[in-house]
Amino acid sequence: MIDALGSVGSLLLVGGTSDIAAATAHRYLAERPLRVVVAARDTPRRAAVAAELAAAGATVQVVDFDADDPASPARMVAEAAAGGDVDVAVVAFGQLGDQQQLAADPDAVAALARVNYVAPAVVGTVLAQHMRAQGHGVIVALSSVAGERPRASNFVYGSTKAGIDAFYSGLGDSLAGTGVSVLVVRPGFVRSKMTEGLDDAPLATTPQAVAEAIVAGVRSGRHTVWVPGAMRVVMSGLRHVPRALFRRLPI
Amino acid sequence: MPEATLDRAATVPLTGWGRTAPTPALLTPVHDDDAVRTALAESTGRGVLARGLARSYGDAAQNAGGHVLDMTTYRGVLAADLTTGLVDVEAGISLDELMTRFVPQGFFVPVTAGTRYVTVGGAIAADIHGKNHHVAGSFSQHVRWLDLLTADGQVHRVSPDSDADLFWATAGGMGLTGVILRAQVQMKPIESSRIVVDTDRTPDLDALMTLLTETDHLYEYSVAWIDCVTKGRRMGRSVLTRGRFARRDELPAKRQADPLAYSSSVKLSVPNVFPPGMLNLATVSAFNELWYRKAPTRKRDQLQSIPAFFHPLDGVGAWNRIYGPRGFVQYQFTVPFGQEEAMREAMVRIASSGTASFLAVLKRFGPGNPGMLSYPSPGWTLALDIPVVRGLATLLDQLDELVLAAGGRIYLAKDSRVRAETFAQMYERIDDFRAVRARVDPDGVFTSDLARRLEL
Ligand SMILES: Cc1cc2nc3c(=O)[nH]c(=O)nc-3n(C[C@H](O)[C@H](O)[C@H](O)COP(=O)(O)OP(=O)(O)OC[C@H]3O[C@@H](n4cnc5c(N)ncnc54)[C@H](O)[C@@H]3O)c2cc1C
Ligand SMILES: NC(=O)c1ccc[n+]([C@@H]2O[C@H](COP(=O)([O-])OP(=O)(O)OC[C@H]3O[C@@H](n4cnc5c(N)ncnc54)[C@H](OP(=O)(O)O)[C@@H]3O)[C@@H](O)[C@H]2O)c1
Numbered sequence: 082m083i084d085a086l087g088s089v090g091s092l093l094l095v096g097g098t099s100d101i102a103a104a105t106a107h108r109y110l111a112e113r114p115l116r117v118v119v120a121a122r123d124t125p126r127r128a129a130v131a132a133e134l135a136a137a138g139a140t141v142q143v144v145d146f147d148a149d150d151p152a153s154p155a156r157m158v159a160e161a162a163a164g165g166d167v168d169v170a171v172v173a174f175g176q177l178g179d180q181q182q183l184a185a186d187p188d189a190v191a192a193l194a195r196v197n198y199v200a201p202a203v204v205g206t207v208l209a210q211h212m213r214a215q216g217h218g219v220i221v222a223l224s225s226v227a228g229e230r231p232r233a234s235n236f237v238y239g240s241t242k243a244g245i246d247a248f249y250s251g252l253g254d255s256l257a258g259t260g261v262s263v264l265v266v267r268p269g270f271v272r273s274k275m276t277e278g279l280d281d282a283p284l285a286t287t288p289q290a291v292a293e294a295i296v297a298g299v300r301s302g303r304h305t306v307w308v309p310g311a312m313r314v315v316m317s318g319l320r321h322v323p324r325a326l327f328r329r330l331p332i
Numbered sequence: 333m334p335e336a337t338l339d340r341a342a343t344v345p346l347t348g349w350g351r352t353a354p355t356p357a358l359l360t361p362v363h364d365d366d367a368v369r370t371a372l373a374e375s376t377g378r379g380v381l382a383r384g385l386a387r388s389y390g391d392a393a394q395n396a397g398g399h400v401l402d403m404t405t406y407r408g409v410l411a412a413d414l415t416t417g418l419v420d421v422e423a424g425i426s427l428d429e430l431m432t433r434f435v436p437q438g439f440f441v442p443v444t445a446g447t448r449y450v451t452v453g454g455a456i457a458a459d460i461h462g463k464n465h466h467v468a469g470s471f472s473q474h475v476r477w478l479d480l481l482t483a484d485g486q487v488h489r490v491s492p493d494s495d496a497d498l499f500w501a502t503a504g505g506m507g508l509t510g511v512i513l514r515a516q517v518q519m520k521p522i523e524s525s526r527i528v529v530d531t532d533r534t535p536d537l538d539a540l541m542t543l544l545t546e547t548d549h550l551y552e553y554s555v556a557w558i559d560c561v562t563k564g565r566r567m568g569r570s571v572l573t574r575g576r577f578a579r580r581d582e583l584p585a586k587r588q589a590d591p592l593a594y595s596s597s598v599k600l601s602v603p604n605v606f607p608p609g610m611l612n613l614a615t616v617s618a619f620n621e622l623w624y625r626k627a628p629t630r631k632r633d634q635l636q637s638i639p640a641f642f643h644p645l646d647g648v649g650a651w652n653r654i655y656g657p658r659g660f661v662q663y664q665f666t667v668p669f670g671q672e673e674a675m676r677e678a679m680v681r682i683a684s685s686g687t688a689s690f691l692a693v694l695k696r697f698g699p700g701n702p703g704m705l706s707y708p709s710p711g712w713t714l715a716l717d718i719p720v721v722r723g724l725a726t727l728l729d730q731l732d733e734l735v736l737a738a739g740g741r742i743y744l745a746k747d748s749r750v751r752a753e754t755f756a757q758m759y760e761r762i763d764d765f766r767a768v769r770a771r772v773d774p775d776g777v778f779t780s781d782l783a784r785r786l787e788l
Binding site: 082083084085086087088090112113114165166213214215216217258259260 | 345350352353354355356357376377378390391395396397398659661720724725726728729748749751752753781784785
C-alpha cells in the first residue's frame, strides 16, 4: 500500500532493465526498503539490475516480460501480483528505432509500433484491470516530448509516444474514482542506454532526474510531469511554431 | 458528528480520521449477524473488514477493493444490570450513546478515548486507553466476553477464561481476527457526572515528568498537554489536568438534587484560531501560547463536566478538516520508564523540524495486558498531530528507530505510515498474534489496508 506519506511498499518495473526504471527503484530505495518486481527479457543486464537493487535493500522478484510476445503482459502481471499488491507500476520499456532504417522498412515500422504502442497499451489495460480490483495503485507511463510534436528526425518513435500519451491520459481519466491513478511522464532527451552515442539535445537530463520527478509526481498525486519541468513551457511554445519554421529548428 | 450511514451497500472511498490515502470499498450497513456471513460468502479475494466510527487515524478501517462492514448500524443495548453495571451491547454502539444512556443511571464507561465518538467494537479492536490507564488499564480489561464471528461463519463467545488466546488476539487485533458482534462491558459506578479537577502548569518537560511520577497515583484520571513548538529552555512547557469523579456531597447544593445530569453538548473550548488551510507554524505557535496562558498556574478542586474534561475536541466538530486536503498524521509512541531521554530527543527533533504540531499529549501508562498487539505498556506515551508536509516520512522513520532502540512502540490506531519491519520489531508477541490468526482465519479473509501495509 502507498501509505499516508506517499511511501511505497511495492514497485513493478515493466521494462525493468530500463535506466529510468532502475533509477526510479533506486530513488525509492533511498527512502525505504521495498519489494521490487523486475519484469524484463532474460538478459545479463536483467540479472545485473536485480543484483544491484537487492544490494540497495530491495526484496527483488524477477519476472519474464517480452513486449514482442502477445501473451506476455497478462502472464507478467499475474506473476507480479502473486507476491502481493502492486502499489506502483512503471511502464518503461521501449525502443528509439533508427529513423533512416524505418523509412525504408515497413516491417520495422510495424515492429516498433508493436513494442512502443501496442504492447504498452496492452500492459496498461491489464494493469488497470488488476489495480481496479485491488482498489488502489498508480501506473506510471513513460511518454516523451517526442510525442508532443513529432519531428522529421524521429517521427515513427514520436508517433508511438503520441499514441501512448493519449492512451494513458485517457486511461487515467477512465479510472477516476476507482482508487487507481495514472501518471504520464514526458521527459526530454535523457542520457540513458537508449540515447547512447547521440549528441545531447537542449535541456538534456538524466535518468536520476526523471526518477526524482516520478517519485515526486506519484507522491503528490499528479497526472502529468515534464522532465525537466521547463520542458512544459518549451513544448507549449513549440506546439505553436509554424510548420515551415519548426522543420528547420535544430532539435 | 457520527458519519452519515448508508441504508444499503455502495462502493465509496474511505479514509480514517487523518483523511489520508483514501481507498474504495463496498461499504455495507450491518443490522444482524447474517449480514456479516453474506459478506464472507460474497468476498472476492480482497477480503472483509469491520469499521466503526472511523476515528482511527490511518488505514485501519479501510479495505481497498474489498468489503467493509459499517457496524454503526448495529448498536442496540441487549441487557443492562444496574446493580453490577454489566451491560451487553451490540458492537456498533458508541461510547457517546453509552454515556447518554448510563451516566444518568450512575454508570460511566470504564475507559474513554479523547473522543466519545468511537464504537465498542473499535474500542476493543484497538484496545483503547484513556486518562485512567495508570489505574484502570485499557478497554479490553473491562470486557467480560465478546461474540466474535470468524472466517468460518461461526460465532464464538470468547473471554479471558474461554479461548483466552483468541480474546487477547482480538483485543488490540484491529479487526483481523473477525467481526466483534456483541460484548459485555463492565461499566464504572459514579455518584455524580462531575469531575473534580486539579490543574498544574509546568515550565518544562522535566518538571512535568517529575510531577507525574510523584503524584499521578493520587488521581484517577491524568493527562498533560505539551507545547511542542516552543524550542530551547521552555521546550515541553505543559498544562497538566488531573481529576476524579466527584461524590454527590461535593457538588454545589443546587446540583445535588440531580447529581447525574448529563448533556453531551459542550461549548467550543478550543480557541478557534485556524481558518481552513491556515495551519502553519505561526498559527500553531499562537494556539500553543494561548492554551498555555489560558491555563491557571495551579488550580485545585475545580468541577468540570464530562465533555469538558474528557472530550474537549468533540465540541469543535470536524476539526480534522483544518489540516486541509492533504490531511494529517498522528504520531503516538511509548517508551519505557528510564527512557525519558529518548522521549526528550523525539520532542527536540519534532520541534526543530519546524513541523507544526497542533496537539501533543503526554501520559504515564500503567501495566500492560496480555493483548498481543495491545499498545499500552509501562512508560510514557506521547501523541502528536502533524500535518502532511515534505520530509515528514523521513523524519518519522528516524523517530521510529529512536523509539525502537529505546524499547518502545507506536500505536496502530493512530498509525498510517510505519514500516512493516519496524512494526514487527516493536511488538514482540506478533508471532503469537499471527498464529491465532492462522488458526481462525487461515486464508486471511479478514484484512485491511493496514494489514497489507504491515504484512500482518
Ligand atoms: C480525537 C481523537 C482522540 C482519540 N483519543 C484516543 C485516546 O485517548 N486513546 C486511544 O486509545 N485512542 C484514541 N483515539 C483513537 C480511537 O479511540 C481508536 O482509533 C478507536 O479504535 C476508534 O474506534 P472506531 O469505532 O472509530 O473504530 P474504527 O476507526 O472504525 O476502526 C478501528 C479498528 O477497529 C476495527 N473494528 C471496528 N469495529 C469492529 C468490530 N465490530 N469488530 C472487529 N473490529 C472492529 C476496525 O477494523 C479497525 O481496525 C482517538 C481518536 C481521535 C480521532
Ligand atoms: N532516453 C530518452 O531520451 C527518453 C526520453 C523520453 C522518453 N523515454 C522513454 O523512457 C522509457 C525508458 O527509456 P530509457 O531511457 O530508460 O531507455 P533504456 O535504458 O534503453 O530502456 C528501455 C528498455 O526497454 C526494454 N525493451 C526494449 N524492447 C523490449 C521488448 N521487446 N520487450 C521487453 N523489453 C524491451 C529494454 O530492455 P532489454 O534489456 O530487454 O533490451 C530496455 O532496457 C522508454 O519508454 C523511452 O521511450 C526515453
